[in-house]
Amino acid sequence: MINNTYKIMFIFVILLILIIFPFSNSDKNDFKVPMPVDDLSVGYYQSTTCSISLWEVMTLNYSSQHDLYFNNNTYPGTECFGKVTGLDKVKEKYIVSIGTNTSINLLVQSFIWLLLIIFIKPSKNQEEGGLSILKITFTSLILSSIFTFQHLSESRFYGRTNIYHSDEITTNNLYLAGIFLIYYLIFLLINEVISSREKVIINYLPFVFLVSGTFNGANLNIYLLILSYFGLKSLFYYRRNKYLNIFYLIFTIIWISSNNPTMNFFDTDKLRGFINSSNNQSSLYFWIIVLYLVANGFYYLLNISEINLTFVKKSFLYSGASIVFFGILGAISPFFNFFNYFVFGQNKRGMTNLTSIAGNTWRGFSPSAESIGEFYAAIILFLFIYKIKGKINIKLIDFFLLSVVAYGLYKTNNFAAVSSLILISVVFILNEKIQNRNIRIRAFSFLGLAGMVMFFLFITNLNYEYLSSELLFETSQHFNFFGNSDNYKNFLSIERYFDQKNIGTMLEVSDNKVKASSSYLFLVNVFTPTFNTPLIPNIVALISTVSLLINRTEMWGIFFAKYSPSATDAIFGSGPLQISDYLYKHEIRLDLPSNKLESLFLPHSSVFDLIIFYGILGFFIFSILVSKLLISKNYKKIEGKYLLVFMLINILKSDSLLYITSSMLLFFTVALITNVKNENVNN
């Protein structure tokens, strides 16, 4: 026990050193002293770069910290790490840039996160996951080569974020040598830290929402490294999934053969760490390989993991509550805001105040309000279901943490997550508590009938004709069909054709068919069939109605305007995490206020995300697998099925599958269905 306490204290001290030392280190003999940050010192800080540490500025300006914003600048060299690289005044804020070199980040951040994993108690049979030194070396060599390759394939991204970046393949390229050695060291440590914990690590998976794990300045996430390690280990030394490998191989051949490299570049924005920034052949190879390893890594984890519900409960609650705690801390203190970003590996800076809009999303810890709302609602649903099933205990401290989580959910303003939480909870209670089959059927019939009546009222109130064509109408506004610079004139021109039910004629005007996206042309074809099947609703009309019902018409309209795939791309997708073609290939004219034109418009439905990456066929396979999980009698863990349905409802209207944390949560719900091994409350 005492040994354990010392061990924890020792790790804690090292963690503090790793976090504080790089930002407090400066040459005290260089006569460059910190000054209070104000109008007079702007010039001083602009010319006195890479000398004054963040710590020095922090301590001197503690009382006026609310006038400051600590910006992270990943570009400067190692000599500037943790030091001020510039100061600018923007409006009333002083933007203090702090050097955080990307190469050093890879080292320091991975050390921090791997040290956190050491807090997890290893599984009883520690030797089981271990590899021989030769196998470790071999695995690390392959993996570090793959991830070093990304610095060549996404050269444009890394060239912007690291002063040392060079994509010349020569023996003198110390940048690539350094990156390779960094990855090599990280994989050696991953093996050392994780192999003894691989069976139990899944119980701590909810902590991925607290520690997002995105390397500062890199388009990479620590979980990709860990899952790739599991994936390669599984492929080389353990079981492989035959079907997964065959399907992936077929898709890979098609992705590679149908790819048309372009100069498009996506700065990755809030998707950093889990998206392809470029559209070239080598970056496609990189993400195909990495996603293949990740898929195998998930498969490996599904097979070996031992879920302990009590640990899972604690992880959910502590992770959810910590996000609220650190989120508020980051919002009230610019220093913590900076450190939250660095220590937790956020892919966007955290919220800077607690007011509505800016403060309601736990931004930073999550790329989107939807994603974090789903997480908080999933925690509540998990506790509710497993408690009622008698599989977990809820103690007094848990109630306190639960109230913090509920506050977190409230602040996300995620109506969809709350309403689906209520809906699934009601269905669960009805199923669980009503033993009499007839009464249960009546109760569900009543619920279904109420839903249908509400749907009918919605349709009749808004007029079916409007509902069925609104999505197409919205999409039409984003093409430059009539060449008007005035959005309202365009609107009127399009409205005229829609009122006359003449969408086809509108497309014949000028070269409108060329301006329209292929997905839009397809929708118009389906919407205006030559033969009408009675009683069967038109699929486009149905999607349009649903989009209005869940407030997604505008976003899905933009999606169909932008999405213009070839037939092959539509069936097989563009490849894993290949989004730049979707974002930039088809030129459109967004019918939006000018201040929104430069925003990132994601599809706002994970179904569309899947279709972009894996095509309709990929989505079809995904649907079959999910249906099998839900229907098959081989999987008897009904509680996990409720959570999976909850997740599926939510990702229908959010981009959560684009975020690695939410994807891992979805994977976790699958694991809850397939392999809960320890269901005893007392364990």
Next chain:
Amino acid sequence: METNQETIENLCGLKPKNIEIVDVGNNPDYVFLNDPSFQSLNLYDIEGNTVIVNSWVECAHYITGGWSNTLNQIIPGEKYIVAVTGVCIFTFYLIKNILNYVSHKATDDK
């Protein structure tokens, strides 16, 4: 600012009488007047940029802004990274081998 004043005088010489340090802020249009009695000096910033100063005021201004009379070699960070990670990897294997040896020896002794 005591130290700064000392540094300025070390590098630019003693402050001439009747001269005040001018705060030019960020004004790009400000022009320093040449002082024929001041011996021109080369100053460098951290990135290796060079400026020739022709008056004590100009010299003081640049020194305050962090420039100095020595050209600092920009640290070859890539070399450091290769060296540090190389040493870490070597240490890792060394410790791993020692631990393996110790555990094997312990097993053999049993």
